[in-house]
Amino acid sequence: MEGAHGPALEHGLEQHGALTTVARQVLDALAATQAEIDATVDARVADNPLLVRGTPRRCRWCACALHDGRCPACSGSGAGLRRPDAAAPTDDRERTRLDARALVPHGAEGDVDAVLALLDDRGLLPPGTPDPPTPRLATALAAVRAAGPPGTAEPGLVASxxxxxxxxxxxxxxxLVLVLVRDHLARLGTPDLAAEVGAGAEELEAAMHVVRTRLTPAPLPVAASDGPATPPDVIVRDLHGRLVVDAxxxxxxxxxxxxxxxxxxxxAPAAAWRDAHLSEARRLVYLLGRRADTLRRVTAVAVDVQEGFVRRGRSEHRPLTRAGVAGALGLHASTVSRVVAGAVVALPGRRVLPLAALFGTSQAARDAVAALFASDDxxxxxxxxxxxxxARGVHLARRTVAKYRATTRPR
Known part of the structure; x- marks a missing residue:
C-alpha cells in the first residue's frame, strides 16, 4: 500500500495549554467535514480578491486526473459513488449500541437497548425524562454516552x-466555549457579549467558531443516508494492484x-490592504494543505492494517485504534480522532463508508463468534x-467471546 507523505504535524500540538490562533485553526480544519470546508472556501473566495479558482487538476470524487475539465472515470459527477459500502459495519446508532453493550457488565446488555429506545430522533432523552431514567439504567446510560458522539443521551438540548x-x-x-454555552447560551450573538465574559474580540471569535461549526442539536440522529451528498474527504484507489491513498x-x-x-x-495604503488579504489567503491554502496531508497519512496507516477489509469486506476487518495510528505517525491521539470523526472515505469499486469504519474491534472476530453460536451444533x-x-485461528479471551456473543448477530 502506498500513500503520499508530506510534512508531519508538530508532535504534541494539542499537549500545550495555550494554542496559537493558527494551531487552533489547524485543529478546526482537521475536524471539519467536507461540506464545512467547501462552505468556508466558497465564502473566502468571494470575500478575498487574492484567492482565485483555477482549473482543478484531479476529480474530487475519485482523484483521477482531469482531461479538459472532465473525469474519464466518473465524469466528475460522482455517479455510482454514493452507494453505501455493504461492508461498513453499521450506521452510527447501531455502532453506538454495539460499543455500549460491550462496556456494560454481562447480563446488562438489554439495558443499553432500552436506553437507546428512549432517545428521540436527535439522540437525546426527551424532555421530562429522569436522568437516569431508572436506577437500573444508570450504568447503561453512562455506556451509551461514552460510546456515542459527545452530547448523546443527554436530557435535552441545553444539556447536550x-x-x-x-x-x-x-x-x-x-x-471560553464551555463558558459561553453553559452560562451565556441565550446571549450568543449579542453585541456586548465580549465585555460580559471578559474576552477580547479575537478570543471570542475563536470560541464562537467552535460553537457555530462543531456543536450540533442532533448528536446521534436517526439517519437513513444514501451516502455522502458531498465528495469524499479521502480516496483509496487500486492502481495496478497497489492501494494508493489520496486527499x-x-x-x-x-x-x-x-x-x-x-x-x-x-x-502604501493599497499595499497594506493587499497584504492583509494575502496573509489570509496564504493561511487558508496552508490549512487546506495540512488537512489533506493529515487525512492522507492517517488513512494510509489505517489501510495498511485493513487492506483485506478494503479489498474483500467485513470478514477481514482487523482491530485498529486511533491511538495506535497516532503512535505510528507521531501525532497526538486526539488529532487522529479529529481527523477520523465525520470523514468519509471512497474505496475501490465505487464504495463509500465512514473513515471510522476502518477502526474499532475486529469485525472478523465478531462474525466468527456469531457464526459459531448460530451453527447447528x-x-x-x-x-x-x-x-x-x-482451532480456527481466532484467539479470543472467554470474556471477549461473551461480549461478542451478546453484541453480534449472524449475517
Missing amino acids: LVAQARWHVAHGAPP LGPDDLGLGIDDELTALALD PPRTDAEACDLLA
Whole structure:
C-alpha cells in the first residue's frame, strides 16, 4: 500500500495549554467535514480578491486526473459513488449500541437497548425524562454516552450542548466555549457579549467558531443516508494492484493565490490592504494543505492494517485504534480522532463508508463468534467456544467471546 507523505504535524500540538490562533485553526480544519470546508472556501473566495479558482487538476470524487475539465472515470459527477459500502459495519446508532453493550457488565446488555429506545430522533432523552431514567439504567446510560458522539443521551438540548462543549474543551478547544454555552447560551450573538465574559474580540471569535461549526442539536440522529451528498474527504484507489491513498489539496482543486496582484507595485495604503488579504489567503491554502496531508497519512496507516477489509469486506476487518495510528505517525491521539470523526472515505469499486469504519474491534472476530453460536451444533459454554475458535485461528479471551456473543448477530 502506498500513500503520499508530506510534512508531519508538530508532535504534541494539542499537549500545550495555550494554542496559537493558527494551531487552533489547524485543529478546526482537521475536524471539519467536507461540506464545512467547501462552505468556508466558497465564502473566502468571494470575500478575498487574492484567492482565485483555477482549473482543478484531479476529480474530487475519485482523484483521477482531469482531461479538459472532465473525469474519464466518473465524469466528475460522482455517479455510482454514493452507494453505501455493504461492508461498513453499521450506521452510527447501531455502532453506538454495539460499543455500549460491550462496556456494560454481562447480563446488562438489554439495558443499553432500552436506553437507546428512549432517545428521540436527535439522540437525546426527551424532555421530562429522569436522568437516569431508572436506577437500573444508570450504568447503561453512562455506556451509551461514552460510546456515542459527545452530547448523546443527554436530557435535552441545553444539556447536550454543554456536554459537547465540555468534550471539545477537553480536546483542545478554547475554555471560553464551555463558558459561553453553559452560562451565556441565550446571549450568543449579542453585541456586548465580549465585555460580559471578559474576552477580547479575537478570543471570542475563536470560541464562537467552535460553537457555530462543531456543536450540533442532533448528536446521534436517526439517519437513513444514501451516502455522502458531498465528495469524499479521502480516496483509496487500486492502481495496478497497489492501494494508493489520496486527499486532495488546494493545488489539486485549483485553489491558489493571484500572483499578478501579489506582485503588483502599489502605494502604501493599497499595499497594506493587499497584504492583509494575502496573509489570509496564504493561511487558508496552508490549512487546506495540512488537512489533506493529515487525512492522507492517517488513512494510509489505517489501510495498511485493513487492506483485506478494503479489498474483500467485513470478514477481514482487523482491530485498529486511533491511538495506535497516532503512535505510528507521531501525532497526538486526539488529532487522529479529529481527523477520523465525520470523514468519509471512497474505496475501490465505487464504495463509500465512514473513515471510522476502518477502526474499532475486529469485525472478523465478531462474525466468527456469531457464526459459531448460530451453527447447528453451537458450543455449550463460552470456554468451549474459545477452544473451537482457537482451532480456527481466532484467539479470543472467554470474556471477549461473551461480549461478542451478546453484541453480534449472524449475517
